[in-house]
Amino acid sequence: MTNSNSISKRTLIKAVGAGAFASVLPTWRRAEAATKDYDVIIIGGGNAGMPAAIFAAERGAKVLVIEKSPVLGGTLDRSGGQMSASGTQWQKAKGIQDTPDMHFADNMRINNWTADPVITRLFVDNAGDSLNWLGSIGFKPLDEHPVLGGGHEYFTTPRYHWGKESAKSIFYVMEPLFKKAVESGKVTLMLNTGAVDLIQDKSGAVLGVVAENESGKLSDFMGKNVILASGGCAANARMWEDLHGNQLTALLANPFSQGMGLTLGQAVGGYIRGGEKVLPSFSSILADDSYPSSTDASYTVRPDFRQPWEIYVNARGERFMREDHPSVDHREHALARQPGERCWVIATQEILEKAPAAVAKWDKAKFMGNFNSHPMMHKADSLDALAIKAGINARGLEASVAGYNAALKEGATDPFGRTHRPMAIGRGPYFSIRLTGTYLISFAGLAIDGQLRVIRPDGSPVPNLYAAGEIIGAGATSGNAYTNGSMVTPALTFGRLLGQRMLKFNA
């Protein structure tokens, strides 16, 4: 579906070559004679894009979804799908009293008021309706849900829900509705097609999208509203580094999370914020040091699952935190302050024999066999030799072990306040396991206002351009923390709100 103007443009592209097109005819000039073919063009058919399309179509809109990958669903293919909301049918069924105000207060407590209060308010005020809608189309959370928490800091009220197939449980109930909307002709879906440019008029209003199919063919699609729902940039190491100021250590995001939408939004006047809120997850044993690497296994650093028997040191060989601190957020922030956002777990043979297993994925033989063969795991007879092998400062390590042991022997308080101290770091051989902070999501994102409009640095909206999902950055709804369910739920909710009522069109 292209406008009449694009037919001549296609000829022009052929004549001058696609690369030269932009210099021959600027996008605003191309848009001048265009008709508005679509009410809504959605860039990205994932967590936010799917509900936006479903609800806009339900309202009678003519919708185009441009999806770069060969499939729908985006990050729902791998996400935990953990969602937070108040006023859900599952809370009511269990007699749990909860309100958006309580959800808001809990979220802002967890992220220490670093999330955007306006955007968070919009999220929590509408999250319950989103989950109840999912329930109405067949979503079922686990029987024991809602709960207070999962891998992150706990809520004070049970409002955390996820399905037995993680985020796929969300995708599986949305997909039939989406397909139905496509079959009805209300939604046009273009897979294997990436948005590469936005078309603006002279005033800066967005009028459409230039998309490229898998053969490299460019086409223009004109629309009254454009939603950027193309996810974050956590699969694009270069952009990640530019926007967050640190390295993308591991590739865990959907490979199509390349941040193209962030570039498009900026090109039409929007700007990026929130990169400074970046926070690593703490537990990964990376496969190697060629960033972005993959993660080979996860070390249990949560004391509610396994109390630590080891000590943790940084590259200087210094302990830097209370290893048994009950707060996930405290531990993540402690790691974030260490050089390279990494630390080494230090243990002895006796500890490894007596302590409960810390790597669920590996049996004991595999775990022990990895020392001196896995790049992140070392073994040596002396602390000095271990430090050299692992790349830790030897003097620092020696002092840390001596300090830990001395306090324990004297019955003195641990310098970091640790209480679980089952044994000293005694005789060798000694073992080290390097844990590196990793990232699943972009914290930086396009600035939006409370109506989900992409805004310029002066606060004015870029006309007709909206954004929903990870493209607005985790900093907006999760802040400088992993606030439970504060990515999937707002993505779903903001997509729904745009389609259901925020976008303007005369259907």
Ligand SMILES: Cc1cc2nc3c(=O)[nH]c(=O)nc-3n(C[C@H](O)[C@H](O)[C@H](O)COP(=O)(O)OP(=O)(O)OC[C@H]3O[C@@H](n4cnc5c(N)ncnc54)[C@H](O)[C@@H]3O)c2cc1C
């Ligand atoms: C492993 C993992 C676990 C997670 N667990 C949780 C959790 O439990 N709870 C939580 O709240 N959050 C979680 N998150 C984060 C959350 O899942 C995502 O932030 C959210 O799903 C992103 O939704 P989205 O719609 O913004 O992006 P996506 O779902 O990624 O959709 C974006 C879509 O846009 C497409 N696209 C990209 N570029 C273009 C382009 N130029 N043109 C057209 N299409 C394009 C992509 O192919 C993709 O389909 C997790 C993330 C990961 C990686």
